[in-house]
Amino acid sequence: xxxxxxxxxxxxxxxxxxxxxxxxxxxxxxxxxxxxxxxxxxxxxxxxxxxxxxxxxxxxxxxxxxxxxxxxxxxxxxxxxxxxxxxxxxxxxxxxxxxxxxxxxxxxxxxxxxxxxxxxxxxxxxxxxxxxxxxxxxxxxxxxxxxxxxxxxxx
Amino acid sequence: xxxxxxxxxxxxxxxxxxxxxxxxxxxxxxxxxxxxxxxxxx
Amino acid sequence: xxxxxxxxxxxxxxxxxxxxxxxxxxxxxxxxxxxxxxxxxxxxxxxxxxxxxxxxxxxxxxxxxxxxxxxxxxxxxxxxxxxxxxxxxxxxxxxxxxxxxxxxxxxxxxxxxxxxxxxxxxxxxxxxxxxxxxxxxxxxxxxxxxxxxxxxxxxxxxxxxxxxxxxxxxxxxxxxxxxxxxxxxxxxxxxxxxxxxxxxxxxxxxxxxxxxxxxxxxxxxxxxxxxxxxxxx
Numbered sequence: 059x060x061x062x063x064x065x066x067x068x069x070x071x072x073x074x075x076x077x078x079x080x081x082x083x084x085x086x087x088x089x090x091x092x093x094x095x096x097x098x099x100x101x102x103x104x105x106x107x108x109x110x111x112x113x114x115x116x117x118x119x120x121x122x123x124x125x126x127x128x129x130x131x132x133x134x135x136x137x138x139x140x141x142x143x144x145x146x147x148x149x150x151x152x153x154x155x156x157x158x159x160x161x162x163x164x165x166x167x168x169x170x171x172x173x174x175x176x177x178x179x180x181x182x183x184x185x186x187x188x189x190x191x192x193x194x195x196x197x198x199x200x201x202x203x204x205x206x207x208x209x210x211x212x213x
Numbered sequence: 214x215x216x217x218x219x220x221x222x223x224x225x226x227x228x229x230x231x232x233x234x235x236x237x238x239x240x241x242x243x244x245x246x247x248x249x250x251x252x253x254x255x
Numbered sequence: 256x257x258x259x260x261x262x263x264x265x266x267x268x269x270x271x272x273x274x275x276x277x278x279x280x281x282x283x284x285x286x287x288x289x290x291x292x293x294x295x296x297x298x299x300x301x302x303x304x305x306x307x308x309x310x311x312x313x314x315x316x317x318x319x320x321x322x323x324x325x326x327x328x329x330x331x332x333x334x335x336x337x338x339x340x341x342x343x344x345x346x347x348x349x350x351x352x353x354x355x356x357x358x359x360x361x362x363x364x365x366x367x368x369x370x371x372x373x374x375x376x377x378x379x380x381x382x383x384x385x386x387x388x389x390x391x392x393x394x395x396x397x398x399x400x401x402x403x404x405x406x407x408x409x410x411x412x413x414x415x416x417x418x419x420x421x422x423x424x425x426x427x428x429x430x431x432x433x434x435x436x437x438x439x440x441x442x443x444x445x446x447x448x449x450x451x452x453x454x455x456x457x458x459x460x461x462x463x464x465x466x467x468x469x470x471x472x473x474x475x476x477x478x479x480x481x482x483x484x485x486x487x488x
Contacts, residue, residue: 221358
């Protein structure tokens with residue numbers, strides 16, 4: 059029985075070590091660089107020709123004043139910006155009601171050679187703020203970028 | 214908002230709350246049934 | 256024994272009552288969110304389910320370590336209870352999240368890091384329960400359940416921190432500063448409510464597991480090992 063007890067306790071220690079090791083690796087191992095959920099407009103521009111043809115996600119803010127809904131009711135043009143670079147997007151999809159100027163979006167699609175990003179999957183990324191209609195607070199782009207975590211580059 | 218947008222309203226809220234209530238009730242019911250079953254086998 | 260169960264049941268009933276009060280505040284008293292509108296009210300069940308599911312899994316982890324250390328079957332029963340209740344909340348969380356996502360993000364699902372790790376969390380702990388059901392010997396079952404629980408737990412802090420470490424579609428944690436004060440109350444009420452309900456359900460599930468173990472040992476007395484306590488408490 060004491061043999062059995064020892065074996066169990068050894069198992070406890072080994073399991074805890076494995077769990078702790080995996081956690082530490084995930085936290086400090088820097089796998090963030092390989093885990094890029096979306097590219098920012100700047101990164102997409104920097105990628106240049108490598109961005110063409112591949113299916114990628116582009117994330118940023120909808121540039122104020124850039125939304126242009128086509129008459130057919132299905133196509134929509136707008137620009138995604140990160141404050142530095144801006145990428146024009148052609149979206150053939152139904153956006154959620156949250157879609158508006160200055161909101162965060164992640165679009166999935168491909169960069170075309172004419173410089174447009176074409177997408178059929180548009181996702182609105184909102185921040186962690188939940189406000190009642192009356193507690194109005196003016197928004198500035200810098201703050202928005204921060205609250206949406208579009209600025210961090212992966213730790 | 215005009216047509217051509219996904220509008221979320223009360224129906225989504227009701228669906229989420231209903232699923233939560235049904236889920237919790239179903240789990241509670243399954244626990245009761247399993248406890249009863251094991252008592253009956255004695 | 257009757258008194259003890261009654262005590263936990265009181266807790267559970269209190270939780271149910273609180274859930275009704277909290278949801279009333281969430282559905283009818285709290286304001287609609289300025290951009291999201293009514294659909295933001297899903298938060299008052301979604302966020303508490305997420306918190307308490309993670310509390311359940313954390314409890315399961317602690318119970319597993321204790322059980323592996325001292326070998327007492329009651330900790331195996333508690334581990335099982337905490338995992339099962341955690342998994343129920345985890346499943347509800349994914350469904351609520353999907354409904355909320357469709358209305359605000361525009362999609363039912365995406366392989367974003369928060370969503371993926373949350374789904375993986377459910378699959379891992381469902382896997383622990385499945386593994387458990389394949390082991391006939393109660394000592395081995397307890398040992399392997401505990402080891403698997405400790406390993407599966409790795410994903411739980413990941414679910415919490417992933418939105419801070421990596422880019423995601425899901426927003427980062429809100430704080431009382433980023434949530435309107437009128438929305439904080441129903442959120443807290445429902446979190447306490449679901450915690451109480453979870454404790455109640457875990458106690459019931461653990462009781463069921465102890466009864467099963469007792470029956471197993473009555474059916475096969477040869478398997479009863481010296482030092483194995485069968486307690487009703």
